[in-house]
Amino acid sequence: MHIPAYAHPTIRSAVPVLPTSRHVAALDCCFCDEPFGDRLPVPLGPSSTSGFFGCHSCLRQLVSRARQSRDDAFARSVEQAEEEAAAWRAARGRHLADLDRVRLAADTVVAFAGAGEVEALRMAWLLVSLESAHAWATDYAPAPPPTVQIPDTELKEGRFQLDLAMVSAREAVAERLAYHLINESQPVDxxxxxxxxxxxxxxxxxxxxxxxxxxxxxxxxxxxxxxxxxxxxxxxxxxxxxxxxxxx
Incomplete structure (x- = not known):
């Protein structure tokens, strides 16, 4: 009788801790204690002539039970993987939205710096608060679960576009503040x-x-x-x- 590998733990757990002399003599099934009679015993080891022996009926039941346990565990793992992937997709969507909001904020800071209508001190604070928002948005990115093995090009593109916007904002504010300091130092003429x-x-x-x-x-x-x-x-x-x- 062929016993699949996935059934070995179930069969081992069903073997009695204290076998009887009839069990080890291959006279009775070690699972149901019924005499083999004219039935052929199935050796369970450690050798074909010593150890434990079971009947075909008990072993078929144990294999069936092990198969059901395996299938249930697989179904649970699939369900868990789907739940983890769904939770990651939701967190990823929020993260992408955060990156885009900070990018829009950086574009707005660039526009303010170029227009020259916002006072210099306010521009400095806008850059400081923008840097804080950037740090909060980029320090944590939800990691995909092991079951998701696809390259996240959209997330990389979002980070890249945000990095470009931050470079532009820093340059714009730096130029605005530099000229502000220079102009403030010049005498009235x-x-x-x-x-x-x-x-x-x-x-x-x-x-x-x-x-x-x-x-x-x-x-x-x-x-x-x-x-x-x-x-x-x-x-x-x-x-x-x-x-x-x-x-x-």
């Missing part, structure tokens, strides 16, 4: 009003929104700050390579 054709109620403050310092000012400023970078001459003084890679 009413004499420029006539040249710039300012309205009569001009306060004499003329804020810059774009300053071109040239290609080399940054290196001179860093040198004054104590950081001398390697290289000689200005950027415009460096020889430009021809298209074939040779120097002029």
């Amino acid at each position: 009413p004499e420029l009003c006539a040249e710039l054709e300012c309205p009569d109620d001009c306060s004499g403050r003329h804020d810059d929104v774009h300053i071109d310092c040239g290609p080399d000012q940054i290196f001179e400023d860093l040198a004054e700050a104590g950081q001398q970078l390697p290289g000689h001459g200005g950027l415009l003084e460096q020889p430009v390579a021809r298209q074939d890679g040779t120097q002029p």
